[in-house]
Each structure stands twice: as C-alpha cells, then as structure tokens.
Amino acid sequence: MNYRHAFHAGNFADVVKHALLLDLLRAMQRKDKPFLVLDTHAGIGRYDLSAGPAEKTGEWRDGITKILAAQPEALADYLAVVERLGLYPGSPALAAALLRPGDRLIACELHPEDAATLKQNFRGNPGVAMHERDGYEALRAFLPPPERRGLVLIDPPFERPDEFATLEKNLVAAFEKFRTGVFAVWYPIKHRAPVREFFERLKTSKLRDVVAAEFLRRPPTDPARLNGCGLLVVNPPFGFEPAGAAMLQAIQDVLGEPGGSFLMERLIDE
Numbered sequence: 001m002n003y004r005h006a007f008h009a010g011n012f013a014d015v016v017k018h019a020l021l022l023d024l025l026r027a028m029q030r031k032d033k034p035f036l037v038l039d040t041h042a043g044i045g046r047y048d049l050s051a052g053p054a055e056k057t058g059e060w061r062d063g064i065t066k067i068l069a070a071q072p073e074a075l076a077d078y079l080a081v082v083e084r085l086g087l088y089p090g091s092p093a094l095a096a097a098l099l100r101p102g103d104r105l106i107a108c109e110l111h112p113e114d115a116a117t118l119k120q121n122f123r124g125n126p127g128v129a130m131h132e133r134d135g136y137e138a139l140r141a142f143l144p145p146p147e148r149r150g151l152v153l154i155d156p157p158f159e160r161p162d163e164f165a166t167l168e169k170n171l172v173a174a175f176e177k178f179r180t181g182v183f184a185v186w187y188p189i190k191h192r193a194p195v196r197e198f199f200e201r202l203k204t205s206k207l208r209d210v211v212a213a214e215f216l217r218r219p220p221t222d223p224a225r226l227n228g229c230g231l232l233v234v235n236p237p238f239g240f241e242p243a244g245a246a247m248l249q250a251i252q253d254v255l256g257e258p259g260g261s262f263l264m265e266r267l268i269d270e
C-alpha cells in the first residue's frame with residue numbers, strides 16, 4: 001500500500017468529491033430518522049495542508065485554495081463547513097460534522113499507520129467508530145444497517161489495475177444487500193476507456209437508479225495524468241442532480257482548463 005491521501009488532500013478531485021458528498025449528507029439529514037454513514041476507504045480524516053506531505057506536493061493550492069478564494073455561491077455550504085472545521089476535512093470529518101444525535105459513522109482504513117491516525121483524530125466522538133479493516137469486507141459486515149437508512153462512500157486509491165473490477169463486484173453485492181441505501185463511488189478519469197468499460201458492466205448488472213457526476217479538468221488525452229474524476233451515485237436523493245450540476249459548473253469555472261467540461265448523467269433508470 002503506497003498510496004497516502006495526505007499527499008493529495010484538498011486537490012481538485014477532493015473538492016469535487018467532498019462538495020458532492022456534503023450535499024448527499026444534507027439529504028440524509030432531511031428526515032428525522034437516524035442514518036448510518038459507512039466510509040469504506042477513509043484516509044486519516046483531517047489534513048494540515050501547511051505541513052508534511054500536503055505541503056510537499058502543494059496540490060491543494062490548485063484546488064481548495066482557489067475555490068475558497070472564489071467563494072462560488074453553489075459551494076457556499078461546503079466552504080462554510082471547510083472553514084468551520086479548520087484543518088482540511090476529509091470524508092470522515094465531513095460525515096462526523098453532520099451527524100445528529102442517534103446517527104452513526106463507521107469508517108474503515110486499511111493502512112496501519114493511517115488507521116491509527118484516523119482513530120486518534122476521532123477518539124471520543126459520539127456515534128463514530130473507526131476500524132483498521134478492509135473497506136470492501138466492511139460492506140459485507142455492516143450492510144444492511146439496523147437503521148435501514150444509510151449513505152455509503154466507497155473511495156479506493158486505484159493503485160491496483162483491477163480496482164474497477166473489484167469495485168463493481170463489491171458495489172453490486174452491497175446494493176443487493178441494501179437496495180434502499182445511497183451509494184457514492186469515487187473514480188478517477190485518466191483516460192476514457194476504463195471508465196467506459198466500468199459503466200458498460202454496471203449497465204448489465206442488478207444496479208438501479210444510478211447517476212454519474214463528472215468533472216473533467218481538461219480533455220483526457222494524456223493517460224499519465226489525473227485529468228478528471230467522477231462520483232457515481234446509486235439512489236441519488238431528490239434534488240441531487242441539479243444541485244450537483246451547479247457545483248460542478250462552479251468548480252469548472254474556477255479550476256477548469258481549456259477543453260474542460262462536466263456532466264451529470266443518468267446511467268441506469270430506476
């Protein structure tokens with residue numbers, strides 16, 4: 001396991017993922033009934049961008065820093081949470097910040113050092129449980145949740161060439177166990193072919209009600225670069241598509257390069 005999220009925290013892909021995630025968390029809050037957030041690949045939770053690995057790469061300077069400076073209206077809620085939390089919040093920090101009494105967060109991280117930091121960062125937080133554990137295995141262990149309401153974030157590092165296939169298999173199995181759950185799945189766009197194949201396989205699977213929110217910073221012609229990213233959402237809550245599209249447009253306006261684009265596309269009907 002070579003991937004350490006601290007090197008990439010706050011970059012454009014994090015902004016896309018976290019802004020959309022916050023909208024999904026807000027949707028969970030719209031009903032009074034308690035919910036579970038299951039974050040299968042959690043990282044360490046919060047990141048000091050001015051020190052250590054994040055400082056070394058400086059990817060955040062071309063991501064969250066520019067977005068904070070521009071303050072687009074569509075991202076006002078996300079940016080207010082980022083500013084309130086201080087250190088740059090990763091996915092478990094955003095989820096933990098939005099839990100109400102009775103809601104729960106389970107977050108898993110497999111890298112032993114990062115799992116220890118994750119546990120340390122959230123020690124004593126009510127409703128929060130951090131595990132050093134394989135996130136895919138956690139899908140089998142924790143779904144369906146007793147609450148019957150849940151948001152599942154699957155955000156793997158894509159270090160392995162078979163990650164799309166692993167993801168597809170585990171996502172479909174998790175959906176079959178928890179058909180009413182909201183699943184958000186992050187994926188990189190280096191070039192189009194692997195994403196196209198992933199979508200084709202999903203379309204012939206048992207998944208229903210799926211949209212893809214994508215941000216392409218630039219046309220994906222150089223496969224050595226992270227040219228864009230997407231968030232696949234299964235069972236998107238009412239209002240996610242227009243709100244998410246407005247967020248992607250705002251990110252495009254600030255971070256997009258010539259030829260960049262975004263889309264909110266329905267992949268599979270209900």
Ligand code: SAM
Nearest residue numbers: 005041042043090091109110111134135155157
């Ligand atoms: N979700 C985090 C966020 O948005 O702040 C970032 C997660 S990062 C992209 C992926 C993380 O997954 C890394 O910290 C990596 O160590 C961890 N990881 C890799 N394989 C894993 C597995 N099988 N189960 C759980 N965590 C894993």
